[in-house]
Amino acid sequence: xxxxxALKKISLxxxxxxxxxxxxxxxxxxxxxxxxxxxxxxxxFIRDGVIIVSRDDKLSIFxxxxxxxxxxxxxxxxxxxxxxPCHRSQFSIDGANLKGPANxxxxxxxxxxxxxxxxxxxxxx
Amino acid sequence: MLKVNFFSKYSSLLSINSLYVCVISGxxxxxxxxxxxxxxQSTQEITYLIPFGxxxxxxxxxxxxxxxxxxxxxSFEHLLTYKIPKGYNVLxxxxxxxxxxxxxxxxxxxxxxxxxxxxxxxxxxLVEQIPFLGGFLFSLIFGTxxxxxxxxxxxxxxxxxxxxxxxxxxxxxVPSLSLGSISLIVAVTLLYYRFFRVIHDVxxxxxxxxxxxxxxxxxxxxxxxxxxxxxxxxVIPAKIVLVWLCxxxxxxxxxxxxxxxxxxxxxxxxxxxxxxx
Numbered sequence: 001x002x003x004x005x006a007l008k009k010i011s012l013x014x015x016x017x018x019x020x021x022x023x024x025x026x027x028x029x030x031x032x033x034x035x036x037x038x039x040x041x042x043x044x045f046i047r048d049g050v051i052i053v054s055r056d057d058k059l060s061i062f063x064x065x066x067x068x069x070x071x072x073x074x075x076x077x078x079x080x081x082x083x084x085p086c087h088r089s090q091f092s093i094d095g096a097n098l099k100g101p102a103n104x105x106x107x108x109x110x111x112x113x114x115x116x117x118x119x120x121x122x123x124x125x
Numbered sequence: 126m127l128k129v130n131f132f133s134k135y136s137s138l139l140s141i142n143s144l145y146v147c148v149i150s151g152x153x154x155x156x157x158x159x160x161x162x163x164x165x166q167s168t169q170e171i172t173y174l175i176p177f178g179x180x181x182x183x184x185x186x187x188x189x190x191x192x193x194x195x196x197x198x199x200s201f202e203h204l205l206t207y208k209i210p211k212g213y214n215v216l217x218x219x220x221x222x223x224x225x226x227x228x229x230x231x232x233x234x235x236x237x238x239x240x241x242x243x244x245x246x247x248x249x250x251l252v253e254q255i256p257f258l259g260g261f262l263f264s265l266i267f268g269t270x271x272x273x274x275x276x277x278x279x280x281x282x283x284x285x286x287x288x289x290x291x292x293x294x295x296x297x298x299v300p301s302l303s304l305g306s307i308s309l310i311v312a313v314t315l316l317y318y319r320f321f322r323v324i325h326d327v328x329x330x331x332x333x334x335x336x337x338x339x340x341x342x343x344x345x346x347x348x349x350x351x352x353x354x355x356x357x358x359x360v361i362p363a364k365i366v367l368v369w370l371c372x373x374x375x376x377x378x379x380x381x382x383x384x385x386x387x388x389x390x391x392x393x394x395x396x397x398x399x400x401x402x
Contacts, residue, residue, distance in 0.1 A: 024264035046330070069354055070250035071243040074332050085336040086243050087350045101350055 033121045040119070044075050044093070050109065050121055051075075051082070053093055061109045061121055062095045068102035082106070135306075136199040141292075141299075142306035143192035148285065150185035160277035164237035165329065172326075179318065187314040189232060193225045193341075204372055204380040215373035217295040223366055224288050226341060231280035233339045235273060239327040240336045245276070247338075247349075251358040343394030347402065365390075 033048055045052040046064060049072065053060040064072045071086040081098065082091040089102035096105045111121040157175055159167035171178040200222055203215045234241045234248075249267055253259045268275035293299075327333055338346045348357035365387075372380050396402045 020265075023268070024261060065246065069349065069358075070246040071336075072239075072246065072329075074330060076332055083332065085239060085333055086247060086346070088335065 031123050031125050033123050035119050035121070037117045037119060044077075046075060048123065050123055051106070052119075059111075059119070060094060061111050061119075062106040063109055063124070065107070066091075066102055067097070067104040067106060068100075073106070136195045136202065138300055138303055139306045139309070140192050140195035140199055141296075142303050143188040143195060143310060144288075144292075145302060146188040146307060146310050147185060147192055150181050150188065151281065151285075153181045154185055155281060158235070160235070160273050164235065164273055165241075165326075168236045168238070168326070180314070183318045184310065184314045186232075187317055188310050189225075189229050190340075191310060191313065193222070193229055196222050196225055201380070201384055205377065205384060213373070214295055216370070217291045219370050219373060221288055221291045221295065223369065224284050224291070228280060228284040228288070230339055230342070231276045231284070234276055235280060236326065237273065239329050239331065239333065240338075242329065243336050244338055244342075245273075247358070251354060254355055255359055337398060340394065340398070341391075343398045344390045345394075347393060347397035 033050055035047070035052075039045075040052050040054055040059075042054045045054065049064045051062045051064050051073075053062075066073050066084040066086065066089055068084065068087055068089050071084050073082040073084045073089075073091060076083050080093050082093075084090070084102065087101050088099070089097065090099040091097050091102070091106050095108065097103065109121050109123060111119055113119055154171065157167065157171050157178070158164075168182075171182055173179070196218070200215065200218050203218065230244070230248075234245045245267075249263065252263050252266060255262060266275065266279075327336055337343065345357060345362060348361065351357075368379075368383060372383060393402070
């Protein structure tokens with residue numbers, strides 16, 4: 001390979017760097033989900049990857065992602081548990097894991113309650 | 126040594142014709158598929174509302190699967206028999222087979238039903254867990270989380286372009302369309318639609334006993350249940366791909382062992398899908 005050819009290849013390689021940075025850049029880590037207390041009601045409420053369990057005016061907010069591999073768990077209203085459709089892990093209504101392969105409880109999410117009663121939840125993405 | 130029978134003789138022709146059909150039907154699907162919002166709804170609209178949408182969608186799926194299977198067969202034909210010389214020519218073909226599998230996986234995710242979404246979530250979790258490179262690879266493959274833009278671009282543009290560039294290096298001349306092959310693809314599509322369409326899409330939030338990965342990942346889905354995700358979901362597939370790509374440069378005995386192990390892997394997957402293990 002002569003010098004001209006080498007320079008051509010190096011310049012083309014250098015041009016790839018901004019392209020790669022453009023593709024991999026700008027990923028937000030969290031999104032905020034805002035909900036009114038009236039739309040949650042009591043019982044289990046699921047929206048946008050968030051599970052809200054409301055019992056006796058107490059709120060428990062979890063991520064809907066299974067702690068094994070991140071599939072979204074479904075609510076089984078008959079047995080009152082959450083079931084992962086991918087590998088059949090099970091979680092109780094308060095997020096504790098009942099059956100593997102997941103070995104951790106559902107992740108609790110941070111939230112704040114505003115003065116107007118709305119709930120703002122920080123959802124990792 | 127494999128016997129070169131009727132099917133193996135025409136495997137490459139069927140494979141390339143399946144690819145043609147897949148590309149044409151894929152272009153048609155792009156007219157109606159909505160990659161940014163309501164992806165599942167647009168898939169359902171294509172299937173049930175748009176005239177002949179079901180046919181275009183299913184022929185896209187069937188031709189893709191036929192292309193993968195026949196390309197895999199064709200590659201093993203190169204690797205296991207002494208009739209066709211192997212070397213860099215086959216190396217390009219093996220790269221194409223890997224890209225076909227990746228393209229099929231991205232297509233599986235793009236239908237975005239409960240199965241597609243779960244496949245995306247699992248692949249995101251696995252990639253993020255890779256030491257050192259996880260964050261970079263995550264941004265490169267998935268971009269902004271929970272959106273399908275990147276997968277859509279990879280599925281429709283990037284991977285097909287690479288497939289055709291590699292195929293150009295693999296083939297001496299580009300075969301023309303074969304009416305026999307296309308008739309076979311149409312026939313298989315109609316049979317598939319007749320017998321399997323009901324269980325094809327799983328809506329979100331519906332309680333199902335189990336959702337399944339695409340057929341070539343059934344074995345890995347089974348392993349993920351019992352082995353650490355990093356080993357079952359990253360190390361084992363990476364090793365399979367690496368060995369597969371090196372096969373054209375290795376002695377034929379390695380190809381034979383790999384072929385046997387691959388058959389065992391698919392058998393485990395099928396047993397898992399049938400609920401027998």
